[in-house]
Amino acid sequence: MTQKEKLLLRAINNPNDLSFEDFKTLLKQSGWILDHQTGSHQIWYSSKGCRLSVQNNKGKAKSYQVKQFLQQREREMKHAQ
Numbered sequence: 001m002t003q004k005e006k007l008l009l010r011a012i013n014n015p016n017d018l019s020f021e022d023f024k025t026l027l028k029q030s031g032w033i034l035d036h037q038t039g040s041h042q043i044w045y046s047s048k049g050c051r052l053s054v055q056n057n058k059g060k061a062k063s064y065q066v067k068q069f070l071q072q073r074e075r076e077m078k079h080a081q
Helices: 003-013 020-029 063-080
Strands: 033-038 041-045 051-057
Touching: 003 020, 003 063, 020 033, 020 051, 020 063, 051 063
Parallel strands: none
Antiparallel strands: 033 041, 041 051
């Protein structure tokens, strides 16, 4: 299992315990691009144009944002087939 797969599996199994740095790494590995940052909000876009705003919560990713990312990733993978 690759590091990328391990990180994705960690996010799926426990979105409540993902560091913000790991979340950003997961976004990058999945082809998302950081567009800009306004204050604490980072705005990321997928290759399909989906927008996601994420914030660092004391070093942790917000679980609802991780779940939003995973749901969008799933949708985009289904449409790619």
